[in-house]
Amino acid sequence: MTETEAFxxxxxxxxxxxxxPHIWCSGCGNGIILNAFVHALDEMQMDLNKLVVVSxxxxxxxxxxxxxxxxxxxxxxxxxAFATGVKLAKPELEVVVISxxxxxxxxxxxHFIHAARRNIGIKVICANxxxxxxxxxxxxxxxxxxxxxxxxxxxxxxxxxxxxHLAAASGATYVARWTTLHVRMLAISIxxxxxxxxxxxxxxxxxxxxxxxxxxxxxTGLEMMEWFRKASVIExxxxxxxxxxxxxxxxxxxxxxxxxxxxxxxxxxxxxxxxKESED
Amino acid sequence: MAKEKTVLTGVHFMSxxxxxxxxxxxxxxxxxxxxxxxPATEIAEHIAARMPKIGGVYVQMEDEIASIAAxxxxxxxxxxxxTATSGPGxxxxxxxxxxxAMTEAPCVIVDVMRGGPSTGQPTLPGQQDVMQAKxxxxxxxxxxxxxxxxxxxxxxxxxxxxxLAETYRVPTMVMADEVVAHMWEKLVIPPAxxxxxxxxxxxxxPPEQYLPFMPEDDLVPPMACFGEGYRFHATGLTHDxxxxxxxxxxxxxxxxxxxxxxxxxxxxxxxxxxxETMVEDAEILVVAYGIVAxxxxxxxxxxxxxxxxxxLLRLVTLxxxxxxxxxxxxxxxxxxxxxxxxxxxxxxxxxxxxxxxxVFHLSKLGEEPPTPMEIFEALRRHSK
Numbered sequence: 001m002t003e004t005e006a007f008x009x010x011x012x013x014x015x016x017x018x019x020x021p022h023i024w025c026s027g028c029g030n031g032i033i034l035n036a037f038v039h040a041l042d043e044m045q046m047d048l049n050k051l052v053v054v055s056x057x058x059x060x061x062x063x064x065x066x067x068x069x070x071x072x073x074x075x076x077x078x079x080x081a082f083a084t085g086v087k088l089a090k091p092e093l094e095v096v097v098i099s100x101x102x103x104x105x106x107x108x109x110x111h112f113i114h115a116a117r118r119n120i121g122i123k124v125i126c127a128n129x130x131x132x133x134x135x136x137x138x139x140x141x142x143x144x145x146x147x148x149x150x151x152x153x154x155x156x157x158x159x160x161x162x163x164x165h166l167a168a169a170s171g172a173t174y175v176a177r178w179t180t181l182h183v184r185m186l187a188i189s190i191x192x193x194x195x196x197x198x199x200x201x202x203x204x205x206x207x208x209x210x211x212x213x214x215x216x217x218x219x220t221g222l223e224m225m226e227w228f229r230k231a232s233v234i235e236x237x238x239x240x241x242x243x244x245x246x247x248x249x250x251x252x253x254x255x256x257x258x259x260x261x262x263x264x265x266x267x268x269x270x271x272x273x274x275x276k277e278s279e280d
Numbered sequence: 281m282a283k284e285k286t287v288l289t290g291v292h293f294m295s296x297x298x299x300x301x302x303x304x305x306x307x308x309x310x311x312x313x314x315x316x317x318x319p320a321t322e323i324a325e326h327i328a329a330r331m332p333k334i335g336g337v338y339v340q341m342e343d344e345i346a347s348i349a350a351x352x353x354x355x356x357x358x359x360x361x362x363t364a365t366s367g368p369g370x371x372x373x374x375x376x377x378x379x380x381a382m383t384e385a386p387c388v389i390v391d392v393m394r395g396g397p398s399t400g401q402p403t404l405p406g407q408q409d410v411m412q413a414k415x416x417x418x419x420x421x422x423x424x425x426x427x428x429x430x431x432x433x434x435x436x437x438x439x440x441x442x443x444l445a446e447t448y449r450v451p452t453m454v455m456a457d458e459v460v461a462h463m464w465e466k467l468v469i470p471p472a473x474x475x476x477x478x479x480x481x482x483x484x485x486p487p488e489q490y491l492p493f494m495p496e497d498d499l500v501p502p503m504a505c506f507g508e509g510y511r512f513h514a515t516g517l518t519h520d521x522x523x524x525x526x527x528x529x530x531x532x533x534x535x536x537x538x539x540x541x542x543x544x545x546x547x548x549x550x551x552x553x554x555x556e557t558m559v560e561d562a563e564i565l566v567v568a569y570g571i572v573a574x575x576x577x578x579x580x581x582x583x584x585x586x587x588x589x590x591x592l593l594r595l596v597t598l599x600x601x602x603x604x605x606x607x608x609x610x611x612x613x614x615x616x617x618x619x620x621x622x623x624x625x626x627x628x629x630x631x632x633x634x635x636x637x638x639v640f641h642l643s644k645l646g647e648e649p650p651t652p653m654e655i656f657e658a659l660r661r662h663s664k
């Protein structure tokens with residue numbers, strides 16, 4: 001009789017088995033993003049007791065619950081504001097926000113630009129799937145011009161955000177964009193994101209064939225990935241202002257990697273200075 | 281080393297807003313997130329000056345939505361946290377007050393009420409948000425709300441608000457008004473060791489056995505905080521004892537939402553606070569709160585001097601509403617007068633609980649609270 005030995009998946013410890021199966025559609029890129037994230041955690045041997053994952057509302061918003069660390073699933077648009085409270089209360093924690101384009105840049109856009117401006121040391125990973133997937137595919141802040149969604153049935157007339165440009169202009173100290181096709185680069189980039197001190201941001205262009213793709217001539221995950229393969233060009237440290245996503249061109253790579261004192265550090269230094277002055 | 285005091289024991293002449301800030305610090309608050317708004321700004325200004333000296337955090341957020349979200353985050357990270365605002369900001373906070381109720385995040389929200397609706401009269405007093413405090417966020421939940429009527433109570437009740445928030449893991453509101461917040465009065469701050477401080481219940485189970493939303497007999501779950509190795513999940517979705525989403529189960533919805541209501545309702549006798557003056561033999565009662573209760577006290581005294589058997593029941597907790605006590609006090613009274621700086625809000629609760637007794641509302645909007653003479657006139661009119 002042959003015995004089958006059951007091996008635990010090497011990443012099992014990073015995920016909450018009780019929360020499986022996940023809610024994501026076939027062909028969705030969110031699993032790839034979560035995979036790249038735990039890959040980075042594993043390579044870094046991250047202390048999971050010191051990591052907090054926060055997300056907002058949307059398909060990728062479930063990622064916080066799937067990650068086996070302290071995690072919080074906030075209201076729509078508010079993960080960065082919540083994460084700001086966590087980070088300032090306990091600066092020694094690594095605080096990561098994983099959320100979607102609608103959550104972070106439409107309803108939560110104000111929180112994003114201000115957290116970046118303050119340079120709070122939280123790390124933001126945005127799954128950009130070009131639409132509101134969870135509510136059935138409405139137009140969002142990154143929907144390409146002319147794209148069909150359930151609320152742009154005649155084609156989108158809103159200009160989309162260029163997220164890497166927005167992040168860079170708002171003061172983020174690390175800014176990168178990858179697609180879910182660039183799995184290795186994404187994992188390496190997430191590692192860097194976690195190693196940086198300041199407000200750091202990665203946009204992950206992610207396929208949504210079931211909701212977005214099927215209305216836009218990309219019915220399968222493979223077809224969406226094929227678009228990413230054809231259109232993406234790696235141009236590290238190119239001008240983020242010129243990195244708008246178009247059907248023909250998706251510029252990926254790192255755009256910003258600079259050092260700037262974080263809010264937490266300035267707060268800490270200020271407190272030390274005040275204390276010293278009161279002694280003198 | 282000159283160590284900054286956290287409790288400023290002594291006799292002070294102070295404004296209500298500053299007393300509120302000092303009350304928060306004395307209660308152990310070490311995180312404040314806010315956004316400037318009249319007439320609550322002085323709370324933020326005072327906290328901004330004090331926090332860095334005592335190792336606490338003041339952060340000015342981009343709006344009130346962010347402020348309350350950051351407060352919930354800081355609370356989950358283990359700090360006692362507060363925000364302070366007024367009507368428009370209070371409205372913006374409502375969705376996340378629901379999140380705090382749902383995820384049982386202890387936190388304190390100060391609403392210094394001004395004239396509404398909308399931008400209204402920013403520098404004038406109001407009591408127009410008292411129903412919003414109870415019902416402002418969507419869904420069913422319970423909160424606790426206290427109404428200070430003096431500078432001393434701005435200090436005392438802010439401490440009490442933190443104690444209640446920590447005891448019941450519930451957002452607790454200090455419903456002040458512009459007069460109480462801006463007036464200057466004597467404030468006595470007792471020695472630190474005489475101030476009762478309550479801290480949240482902590483889990484006594486190891487992390488692998490910890491169920492973050494499993495209540496104890498008092499219906500309140502012990503609370504672990506981020507970074508302590510418990511590695512738990514919390515969500516605004518309906519959840520089970522593990523904190524895992526249960527979006528399709530009626531049983532989970534009933535169990536959770538009913539408990540969120542019951543943990544306040546069933547503990548109401550322990551939470552409710554009110555103050556009675558000459559109620560025992562009163563034939564006509566005034567039910568009032570906040571600054572209006574001060575005018576009502578003068579009016580009741582004047583009524584007694586004029587042979588009218590008047591009494592005052594001052595609400596200290598607005599929510600939970602002291603139903604039993606109002607019902608009991610109403611039994612012997614022919615009429616109840618409820619003066620308020622709104623078009624009739626808490627009066628509805630009085631009507632609901634007083635049942636047989638005639639209830640009259642005395643509404644005053646704008647520049648000043650009802651005067652003692654106005655309330656006295658109402659007492660005289662309705663005692664006949």
